[in-house]
Amino acid sequence: MEKHVELNRIGLSLADYKGKPSTLCPGCGHNAISNQIQAAVWELGIAPEKVMKISGIGCSSKSANYFLDRSFGFNGIHGRMPTLATGACFGDPSIKILGISGDGDTASIGMGHFKHVIRRNVPMVYIIENNGCYGLTKGQFSATSDQGLRLKHQGVNILPPLDLCMEALISGAPFVARTFSGDVKQMKQLIKAALSQNGVAVIDVISPCVTFNNRDEALQSYSWGREHEAPIQDIAHFQSREEIQLENFEEGSYREIQLQDGSYLVLKKIDKDYDPTDLHAALDLLTESYKYHYFATGLIYFSGVPPTIQEKYDLPEESLNRLTKDRLRPSRESLEAINATLY
């Protein structure tokens, strides 16, 4: 009997979006992220060749090899992933960039680049696989580890954590979300939404390290996440307006956001009315969630998309890396004119 293989709108199966087998620890939160990335790209019907993966150093950055094998990838050096993305984005603006980083890579060594890549609005989905510790060097505190956290070889963390969504917000990110490796449904919707628009989109994924930082009391553990997760909305991404099934939503209980590629994000109100287009509300939410120890997830902020860095250069429609040589060298006459002005 022939096995039925489901194909997406460009005729590819989910297998076409697979990566190399993961070598991360069994149960690692990052594997869930890899799975949701490939599912999201597949469901959106984006060809894997139209995506590039760029990462830094750490367990998170290694994971870029574990999905989308048919996409170009560059696993660079610690903390500098955003710089590679900045240069690479000009090669062919039609290629979507998935930036894969971790809390060590982004919140410590690469914090400057993180904020500046946002300031430049390099069009990319910037995913932080945030486990609150250094995994690949075997369990040191990171800048997102909670104060008071105890790790085996480290003792007690004496410093307070940085909140990467907060850093993204004050740097001017137009799309900021937080999600959880234990909430793959929400994660996939957010990744799809982020891929459906063209500016920098930051997704801070709390992604437990099962080996070094998964004790119940740790902010980035599965059990803490499951017990404290407080989604700010139910999220569903739809390719088109027609697909939105409004009967699922009560009037006034949802908010629709149209994304740049024409798709829609529907946010269903859960508790109180949260306005993700209000920067102050977003900052308040993050402040409160840390203060009162709950784990707010969902689309924290969306401001529409300011012009991307590419759009500021008036580049040809054709990708820059395919321009033929004759379009890159000025004329002989122009050099003679320059010589004349320098006499």
Added chain:
Amino acid sequence: MLDSTQKLLQGDEWIVNEVCVAICTVNGSGSATANSILYRSLFRMGILTSGKNIFPSNIKGLSTWFVIRASARGYTGRVAHDDVVVAMNSATIHKDVTYLQDGGVLFYADHLEKPEIKDKDVIVYPMPIKTLMKQVDVPRNLQTYMENMLYVGIVGQVLRIPEEILKASIEHQFQSKPTVAESNFNIVKLGFQYALENIEKKDHFYLEQLPELSDYILTDGNNAGALGALYGGVQFCGWYPITPATSLVESAIEQVDKLRKDPLTGKNTCVILQVEDELAAAGATLGAGWAGLRAMTATSGPGLSLMTENIGLAYFTETPMVIWNVQRVGPSTGLPTRTAQGDLSMIYTLGHGDTQHVILIPGTVTECFEFGWRSLDIAEKYQTPIFVLSDLDLGMNTWVTKRFEYPNQPIERGKIIWEEKLEEFKDWGRYRDLDGDGIPYRTVIGNLSPKAAYFARGTGHDEYGNYSEDPKNWSDMLGRIGRKLEGVVKDLPEPVIRRSKVEADIGIIGMGSTHDAMIEAQDILAEKGVNADYMRVRALPANSAVREFIASHARNYVVELNRDGQLEQILSLEVSEYSEKLTSISVIGGLPLTAAWTAESILAKEKKGGKTR
């Protein structure tokens, strides 16, 4: 041709077109414009001239010197003494006059304290700057600036620069602003007229107009490097400001709009982006190179230190990029506005682990243009970072140099393959050596073939880019990269060799901006009976011509601007069988090389019988 109305000094002769003029001012006073006008005037008179700006790391208020050397014989390297001092700075006037020799000339603003000149026969021309300024109506904020234009007129007249040449230079300086040109010329004319009527010429120095230097232009190495890159099809430049490399990128910014519009669409074909630091400058340039753009950055020592890790990544992922290093004095922050050749050793194996880089070393401004485009070709052909090693003297000073020549080779993109070409390969792998030259075929983003993608990484990888910790694989991979770079030598510029008029058993070797001083030193040595051939190394790794030169001389003196004799050390390793034939002559201090010091140092070593390490 000499001005017959002028009385010759008893028993002396005129010194025609051989003069070194030091203009001593306060920085931020607008003197750079005045000095450029004098400098260009000499150039327009057909005289081979150099202009060196010795300036502080400061914006306003500190002492600065501009030294113009005119030489009928074509010697334009720095000299340690001055023939003419133009003293406009009260803070330095007493020291400035000490550089004058017998027969020297002092022009000084007469509101400054007149310096005492001991044991020297110096002709002194006071300049009544403040008095003259009272005769003209100049806005207060332009007073200091216009005072500088007065010395242009006075000094110009006394040295016999024709008034119309000064006028043409001013018009060149203020091309787009004819009224500004006119008001400046009026001040220059005032000074000129004052000198004509009031100064009796008693000195020997006289400038005489020669046929036009029509094959030459007047510009700096940074502008030349920027233009070279733009003509080389550079598509991305990520950078961060640092003296003395900043003006290279700024020159590109000023000219990119005019030069790099796509002929088909009128859109831009080159992106120049200032980023947050040099880590990002190197990272973005590397990212662009990986994405299939011709990419470069420009920096200086401290910036290069920060770029190191990314350049190692470029080397190991075999990603093309060009790095201009316009050297200043290090270590550390060093002397940011002074020149040196102290980064050679650092660059040659920059990065941890086994690395070996290719360095192009321009020695003239015209070569900065040429290496600007050539470096991009070599980087893409060999898929590796290429360094262009300039320095502050070459980069920021304005030189009389040969006109830029249009690239004589089409743009080289190397082994980039797109969808169709990829189909021709049965078993392509990003790091497979299919041609036996160590250079693999390269795909870039946007190649939509399902077979095109690979995972670039700084970690161990096999021929397909897959992660590997296998010892043999590692050894093969790094071995091939090494082999690939052995091939690069044939594409690097040959050394420039200037033979002695008679057979010589001594070689003198230099690199980069010391070229003019080296030629003069070679001639001084010949006058003193020491015949030497001169070789200027223009690239590393060294090629066979460098080896043969060293081999064919009993003693080779390697002259350079650093403490440890870095070029001498590298050549000693590269041409190790002849290392006994190499002797280091090196000097630090932040100033350009002088021929006199070089010749003396070599003569001293020769007296001791050569080799003294």
